[in-house]
Amino acid sequence: MHPNATTATEREIKLINTIRPILSAEVYEALIMFLTYTSLFSTILGILSNVFVIIVYTKIGFSEAINISYLALGISDLSLSATRFWGTVCYAFVVTETNVPFDPLGITVTTSFFPGQGFEKATAFITAFIALERCLCVQFPLHVKRIVTKKKTVTSIVTIFLFAFIPSNFIHIVFPLKWVFIPAQNRTILAMVPLQTPLRYIIQRALLAYYGTVLHFIALFAVWIFTIFLAVGLKRTAEIRKENFQPSKAKQIKQKEDRVIKTVFLLSLTYFICSIPTAVTLLVPHFEPEFETSRGLARISSFSHLLSALMVVMNSNANLFIFIYMGSKFRETLVRLFVKKYP
Template identity: 75%
Template sequence: MTMNTTMGTGGDMKLTSIIRPILSAEVHDALVMFFICVGLFVTIAGIFSNLLVIVTYTKIGFSDTINISYSALGISDLSTSVLRYWATMCYIFVLTNADVPFDPSSVTVTTAFFPGQGFEKTTAFLTAFIALERCPCVQFPLHVKRIVTKKITITSIVIIFLFTFIPSNFIHMVFPLKWVFSPVRNRTILAMVPLQTPLRYIIQRALLAYYGTVLHFTALIAVWICTVFLAVGLKRTAKIRKDNFRSSSAQQNTQRERRVIKTVFLLAVTYLACSTPTAITLLVPHFVPEFDTSRGLERISRVSHLLSGLMTQINSSANLFIFIYMGSKFRETFLTLFGKKSLELPKNV
């Protein structure tokens, strides 16, 4: 038993000695500052872009169920962006030793990290739901309103919010925020005071497993499957739509539904591209224990987490540009907010 432990420790040290020189302290610090600055810009862009998405779809109206889903996605992405902005500011407070009336490193856990995880997974499952509800429409494009009703859409959105965001608030039960005296600052500050009970470790580990494994990979797999189905369906319907729909009204309805499916397909692809780095970051520690932040590769681990966080925020900030490019009605309504006329884009857009 002792021999195995020694060999394992020697192997860990050897791996660390090989990989760690890749990221020197200077490069690590530069990358951290780069990701912080870019992340701060992206979060601010995400806040404004999602506000514009919500306002635009509110002005368009919710006669189409897909507009309800898009608006819910905008609300979730807006919340993610706000919490990411707050988490970034707390990180800056820590780096600069800012004299703020709270402990940034602990306050961010309950006010940014876990609530942010909740809304990030809400975005993930809303993306999966939007992709999933379009799948039957690939087969039956003229029966969309009967397949996807407002009742089904609203009920599904409410259930998603309940199962993804609400559990994140359980962290307040075992990591409450209290006013405590700080000898270092010689003042009373707001800080997280963990409960010293077994319940704390149970809830903490359950939440980390729930958000870091169960929800993340379930949504990722669901979006992958639906994206493949949508890609195959778009390719197939492109070949047969002219033969099956001879009337102008039927062709118009089909083309409109195809544009919606293309928009959903782009949303799903963007989510997959931005979420895959996070999935890799979550999987690596299971195969390389040294990757954990408390081990020898903490620099690479920290940078990889910052990169995956930035990619997640990009996903929450990109939807506005997808809607503008793909949706003529959204584009026209969006431009009227600024008193401008609609842009002329190719007909296939």
């Protein structure tokens, strides 16, 4: 036996022996049930909250370019929550052993997992774009209207959706859905039928690397680099404002900018916190390959992926509450929406 294989086996046994007392079969099943139904609730909340975000920003209008970005964030998070909702429902069918006319786990690969990856990364890069937009406004306050225009914002948002979502559709080429007869069950179900060609493995690995590593960590670093530059530029902006505006005008501008900047900080902070489980889940296999390949570690791997998916949806849920907390105009519009409909 190859020495590396022996070492890997010993390490695998050590990891399993460490985890087994903590994550017994009973504890694992309870956790999976909890995460599944918590995710189901979170996805429903995400759908409702982002519908409100979209409606409110549509009513507020787009006199400011930042509102276009907020609307795009709501659309992306609504789409993410909807696809995750479908995937969680399918997983719930597996957990409860419900007989449905399709293969729940197989069908979610092309109808939930990869589309969800596309919208998840779109949300990440829109968050990074919002941080960049505010960073430019702070760094170049006298040229903000020329730098951050509605046309440039729309073009940037459309570009983000194109490179984040469209590649996820390539999975349909190598994992098509077909009706398959199951002799043991004497019924026909809709199932994923992978192509048995080298192209399948090339596209599958390319998509996993593209979404799981490249886009995830680029977006994560971009959000915080732009947010750091934003914080550094605040002091410089305050000095320029004092030199070019009357004290009362400078105070008014500062209050407005502070609200927007605090909103961006909260969006970035929430994204960072909710991305930590995903980042850990992606990085651990590089140091412990058995984490993904060992059947003995399947429980902890499954748990970590479900937790990561839940945190991603919770990031989408947070937007409404951040906008309510930080945006007086958002709050007023939201209240008027309900008061008008339910006097």
